[in-house]
Amino acid sequence: MTCKEAERLVMPYIRDELTDEELREFLEHLETCPDCREELEIYFTVEAGIRQLESETGNYNIKGALEAALEHSSQRLQAIRLIKIAKYAVSTLSIMALIITVLLQCRIWLQLGLL
Numbered sequence: 001m002t003c004k005e006a007e008r009l010v011m012p013y014i015r016d017e018l019t020d021e022e023l024r025e026f027l028e029h030l031e032t033c034p035d036c037r038e039e040l041e042i043y044f045t046v047e048a049g050i051r052q053l054e055s056e057t058g059n060y061n062i063k064g065a066l067e068a069a070l071e072h073s074s075q076r077l078q079a080i081r082l083i084k085i086a087k088y089a090v091s092t093l094s095i096m097a098l099i100i101t102v103l104l105q106c107r108i109w110l111q112l113g114l115l
Contacts, residue, residue, distance in 0.1 A: 001025045001026065001029040003029075003033060003035060003036055005029075006026060006029045006033065006036040006039075007039055009022060009026045010039055010040050010043050011043060011047075013026055013040070013073075014040075020077065020080055023073055023077060024077055027070070027073060027074060027077070030070070040066070041063070041066060044062065044065075044066045044069070045062050045066075048062045048066075049062070
C-alpha cells in the first residue's frame with residue numbers, strides 16, 4: 001500500500017468503514033510508515049475532539065484512545081483469521097470423515113461379496 005492510498009483510508013478507518021482486507025493492509029502500512037501514522041493521529045485527534053465537544057463528555061487521553069482503537073482493530077483481524085482457520089479445519093475433517101466412511105462401507109461390501 002502506498003502512502004497516498006493509506007491517507008485516503010484514514011477517515012474511513014476512524015469511522016470504522018474499512019473492509020477487513022483494507023484494514024489489514026492499512027494497519028500493515030502504519031507499522032512501517034511514521035508519516036502516515038502521524039497523519040492518522042492528527043485526524044483521529046480532531047475527530048475525537050469534535051465528538052467529545054458534541055457529547056460533553058471526554059476521554060482526554062486521545063493518544064491512548066487511538067492506541068486502543070488500533071489494538072482493537074488488530075484483535076479483530078486476528079479473530080477473523082482464527083475463524084477462517086477453524087472453518088478450513090472443520091471442512092478438512094468433514095471431508096476426511098466422509099472418505100473414511102465410504103472406504104469402510106466399501107470394505108463391508110467386499111466382505112459381503114457385493115462388490
